[in-house]
Amino acid sequence: MKNLLPIYLLAMMMISCKASSQIITSKEEAKQKGVYSYSDTDKETSLNNTGGGSSSKKKNKKNKKSEPVAKKSNKASENEIVLDNTEYDYTTTLNPGNYLQNQIVFNALEYNGVKYKTGGTTRDGMDCSGLVFTTFKIFDISLPRSSHEQAKVGNTIKLSEVKTGDLLFFKNNPRRNVINHVGLVVSTDNGDIQFIHSTLSLGVVISSMSEDYYKRTFVQANRVIK
Numbered sequence: 001m002k003n004l005l006p007i008y009l010l011a012m013m014m015i016s017c018k019a020s021s022q023i024i025t026s027k028e029e030a031k032q033k034g035v036y037s038y039s040d041t042d043k044e045t046s047l048n049n050t051g052g053g054s055s056s057k058k059k060n061k062k063n064k065k066s067e068p069v070a071k072k073s074n075k076a077s078e079n080e081i082v083l084d085n086t087e088y089d090y091t092t093t094l095n096p097g098n099y100l101q102n103q104i105v106f107n108a109l110e111y112n113g114v115k116y117k118t119g120g121t122t123r124d125g126m127d128c129s130g131l132v133f134t135t136f137k138i139f140d141i142s143l144p145r146s147s148h149e150q151a152k153v154g155n156t157i158k159l160s161e162v163k164t165g166d167l168l169f170f171k172n173n174p175r176r177n178v179i180n181h182v183g184l185v186v187s188t189d190n191g192d193i194q195f196i197h198s199t200l201s202l203g204v205v206i207s208s209m210s211e212d213y214y215k216r217t218f219v220q221a222n223r224v225i226k
Helices: 004-020 027-032 040-050 054-063 099-109 128-137 212-217
Strands: 080-082 091-093 155-157 167-170 181-187 194-199 203-208 218-223
Touching: 099 128, 099 181, 128 181, 128 194, 212 218
Parallel strands: none
Antiparallel strands: 080 091, 155 218, 167 181, 167 218, 181 194, 194 203
């Protein structure tokens, strides 16, 4: 019996070593030993960790807001300009026989809403004479830079005779008895004379000669284009 004891102890040690050699402590070790299986659970975990997966893409696509689609407005007739701003909303009938006057009016209206800037002649800002100077310059018509000098160009006409494209001049500085403001006529519908000009407080806007202020400060009307 005593002779079998060493053999028994040796056998127990061999069994213990074999069991310990089968313990796996990591996924990498399991892969190396060929006992690791890539399950569906692992696949889902991997996708969640990497932020991938078709379900995630579909969800993002579903949550994406659709872009607004601009609706087309009704096109104005051939001889009309539609003015649309917070202060005025007019439909202006143009002179069917004078292409140049009509084009000057069209181009002047492009500056509607530009802020006021003393000496300015661009979309960054312009004063009243700058608006008229810039608009006529587009068609190679050179006018003086100041409203006082612009009033000397063309023929003086009665207010009742004005047409689109004519110029209106005003004196709105009580301390100086000189012309210091100018506007371009854009409409004479139903006897209501409307003109575009640049004002100190509002920038480029459209006003009406029916307003008391402009009736009081009006001086003369000029026709530059015959």
